[in-house]
């Protein structure tokens with residue numbers, strides 16, 4: 382069983398918001414993560430788990446302190462876990478040079494380029510090591526797990542669901558980077574982590590992956606703010622994902638939210654809807 386170190390624990394809404402650290406073999410450094418345990422989980426009852434994946438620049442703290450998820454998660458009896466967004470402190474040249482590459486920007490891929498491939502393995506870290514550690518250490522129901530996320534993390538939630546049919550029973554996203562092969566953030570991260578052969582990028586692009594999805598029926602919820610600067614800069618391209626879902630007969634609802642931007646103010650406004658969406662699929 383993975384050894385966890387408790388970093389902090391705060392009682393909230395009858396449950397506890399905790400932060401742990403552990404030594405990751407997949408990414409080769411100490412990683413922190415958050416876990417919210419409702420009162421029932423603290424008493425030992427097994428509950429479904431929803432994993433949140435954060436966006437560029439985030440640590441485990443952004444979601445914990447800004448998303449306002451704990452009240453509704455307590456009511457719906459959902460454990461929420463949220464990993465960090467990249468390995469940290471590795472002293473790889475260039476890892477801290479920009480907000481959208483390296484630290485805080487693992488992009489949920491397994492790097493293949495020489496400089497990054499040893500440690501930048503966030504896809505395997507999250508889908509294998511992190512989720513196993515969660516099920517080994519907390520009272521979860523392993524076959525009742527969902528995933529959601531924001532921006533880079535929305536991209537992570539979509540690709541992990543599409544690449545692993547049946548792994549997640551529920552999925553949703555806030556302002557996901559929906560077609561990274563065709564946006565500046567995707568070009569920078571895929572180019573850096575995967576190299577210049579764009580064929581290899583397809584394995585991590587939700588708008589490509591959905592076209593060959595072959596698994597249990599999905600019910601994807603996506604919220605997008607209409608006043609999101611990154612939408613205007615063509616970083617997100619949700620319309621491309623919706624188009625691809627339609628072509629592939631994969632049910633996806635995109636809700637445009639008038640006047641909302643890309644921030645956690647937007648996320649907090651619709652967090653309850655998303656958690657209810659997950660609970661509907663996980664509690665039956």
Ligand SMILES: N[C@@H](CCC(=O)N[C@@H](CSC=O)C(=O)NCC(=O)O)C(=O)O
Nearest residue numbers: 436437438439443480531532533534645
């Ligand atoms: N101007 C910001 C850009 C970074 C940013 O907006 N990050 C978002 C996610 S964007 C896509 O993945 C975020 O969640 N930020 C953290 C927060 O608490 O708002 C910058 O340079 O930092």
